[in-house]
Amino acid sequence: MSEYNASIPRRPEFNWSPKKTKATIIGVIVAFAALLGYSTFYTVQEQEHAAILTFGKITHTEEKAGLHFKLPFPIQEVIKLPAVKTQRITIGYRDDGGKITTVDEEALMITGDENIVSADAVVEWNISNIENYLYNIDNPEAFLRNSAIAAIRSVMGANKLDYAITEGKTVIQGKVKEKLIELQTLYNTGIHIQDVKFQDIEPPGGEVTDAFREVTNAREQKNTKINNAAKYENDTIPKARGEAEALRQNAEGLKQSRILNAQGDVAKFNAIYSEYVKNPYVTKERLVIETLEKILPKAKIFISDSSSETVKYLPINELLRSGSTAGTAAGGGAGAGAGSSTGSAAQGGTSK
The missing domain is CATH 3.30.479.30 (Band 7 domain)
Known part of the structure; x- marks a missing residue:
């Protein structure tokens, strides 16, 4: 009987000391805390959105990037997706x-x-x-x-x-x-x-592709020419219209200018005519002298009396160039020499 008992393997003896027990308990607590922290906190990246599942059903979505809190697994779990990323x-x-x-x-x-x-x-x-x-x-x-x-x-x-x-x-x-x-x-x-x-x-691929490519190129050339023609049209027509409008405006301005000039000439003629009606002789003589001043601005004018056969001459230019004393002397000599001439000269001066 003793031999039979000796052949049976003996169980190992476990000697749990207080130190080992304490270390084991601390290790279990640390592992549980790490597991709890891992399943409680989660991070959402910039291009991600997170779906929070509570017992398998979505109860919340998180779109803000950063560190967030949830209930530990298996109560809640997180599914993160690149929702913002294209x-x-x-x-x-x-x-x-x-x-x-x-x-x-x-x-x-x-x-x-x-x-x-x-x-x-x-x-x-x-x-x-x-x-x-x-x-x-x-x-x-x-x-x-x-x-x-x-x-x-x-x-x-x-x-x-x-x-x-x-x-x-x-x-x-x-x-x-x-x-x-x-x-x-x-x-x-x-x-x-x-x-x-x-x-x-x-x-x-094949010949069909080459044929369609030629058709495409021809159509592109057609569209290019159409666009160039439209561009030329859009550039030329407004320019021609502008030139036509400028010519019309110039013609209208010339028309108005001539109308105003004609109206001014009519008003001037009417003013002269009203003065002519009052004193025809004076107005006539004044118009003649003014006309001579315009057409002959540098001409020397001599006034004479041609009522008789003898030509009488009054040297007005010399009188103007000489002083007042010389003019008086010349005037006296002229008056003594020819009384009728002096009278004619005085009349002519008055007319002028």
Whole structure:
């Protein structure tokens, strides 16, 4: 019996000392405190928004960046999403570190005139509603990609190939964006579409592409010439209208000037005529002398009496140049020599 008991393994003896017990308790408390702090505090980055779930249901969203507090797990948990960050998905190709790979099942589609076209696009988006984004769609990126492809094919199928690869690219791009926004609103995905940009819209490769490229170049040259002609028209017509208006204004000014001059001449003539009616002889003589002064400003004028056969001469210029004494002497001599001449000269001076 003693041999049998000796073969049974003996249990190890655990000797718990007070120091070990205290260290273990402290370690458990520290671990619990660390776990509690880790599950209680959380940090939200600049481009993130956080959804606070209480027993699995969203009860609060936090949009302010920084350190925040919540109840410990499993009462509350946090889901952080890059809601502010602009995200991009590509349609029709993939960009893997600069290596471009075409995805034909996304890029190829049929136009309204039953031609095949290849369309590559980039969709820019962000999260506008965290709750809808988390619970209304299972795979947000896959849903967005499929809805973008559906929107592009819907719009492209309503337009002709020639229009799509030429001047209609911008219009189609805007319609695709509107269609994609409608789909996100319809299904409450919580996704906000910022922009849709087409990279290429062209027929499949080969001779068809070359032919359409020539058509596109010809249409661009046509549009360039039309724009140049419109520019020339917009530059020439206003200039011609300005010149015509300037000529009209000058003619109108000349017209008014001549009218005013004519009215002034009429008023002057009427004034002279009224004086002529009062004293015809004086007015007549004055007009003759004034006319002579205008047409002969530097001429020497001699006044004489031609009533007799003898020509009588009165040297007025010499009298004007000489002094008053000489003028008086000359006047006296002239008066003594010819009384009738003096009378005529005096009359002529009075008329002047």
